[in-house]
Amino acid sequence: MAESNAVFRAIDSMLINLNSIAFRGRMSRKAYWRFFPFGIALPIAAFFVAFVVDATYLARVLAAVLFAIPLLSANFRRLQDTGENGNEALMPWGYFAMSACTFFCAYQLFYNAYSVFGLERSPLPYGNLVGDLLFGLASLCLVALALVLFIRFLMQFSVTTGQLLLPSQPGPNEYGPNPNEVPQ
Known part of the structure; x- marks a missing residue:
């Protein structure tokens, strides 16, 4: 109950x-x-x-x-x-958004590069080798950047979660009175 x-x-x-x-x-x-x-x-x-x-x-x-x-x-x-500053609650989600956008760009570059840049695929067996290698390498670099940003998200998320577990600052602070103390 x-x-x-x-x-x-x-x-x-x-x-x-x-x-x-x-x-x-x-x-x-x-x-x-x-x-x-x-x-x-x-x-x-x-x-x-x-x-x-x-x-x-x-x-x-x-x-x-x-x-x-x-x-x-x-x-x-x-x-x-x-x-702590409340704006720190946004920091992990900024890294997450950057990671997701970077990964999306890598995906689009790898799978749709020729149509995005207005290029035509060659009918020859290995005619697109240089373009495929360049677009693949660029996509790989973007995926690596997305992974670094995602790891940064995880690190910042763990720091922010740790700050959420801290006890209240005693007495009033710049953000207002302590909610645990009885007002007099």
């Missing part, structure tokens, strides 16, 4: 206070980890609902990103509660 009350209180604080989309203030560690499962489930559910209704891939991603805003806001407020 107490566990279900905690779930309802987490949903209540998220919806009624509308603090779930505010990027200012502080959030206690306990409140953050109560909210976290819902914050993760929202974008995943939005993506799958968009998939079920047969939305375009872009619409699915946009729905997931839109429903990820409350979790991103909670990350901001939690980092601010530890005394």
Whole structure:
């Protein structure tokens, strides 16, 4: 019974206070980890609902990103509660986006290079060897860059997750009063 009350209180604080989309203030560690499962489930559910209704891939991603805003806001407020800059919550996702875009460019270059650059394929057996080697080498370099960016994402993600686990900074800080202390 107490566990279900905690779930309802987490949903209540998220919806009624509308603090779930505010990027200012502080959030206690306990409140953050109560909210976290819902914050993760929202974008995943939005993506799958968009998939079920047969939305375009872009619409699915946009729905997931839109429903990820409350979790991103909670990350901001939690980092601010530890005394860190809330903008650090965005850093891992910037590396992830760069990695995904670089990999997509490598894929397009490797499989569609001739049509992208307006070149025609040679009818000779090895007539495209130089072009294939150049486009393949360029694609390989882009894939290597995408892997480096993805590793950087994982590193930054682990640092940010570690910061989310830190206790609250005692007393008020530049982001507001400590949510764990009773106001007088």
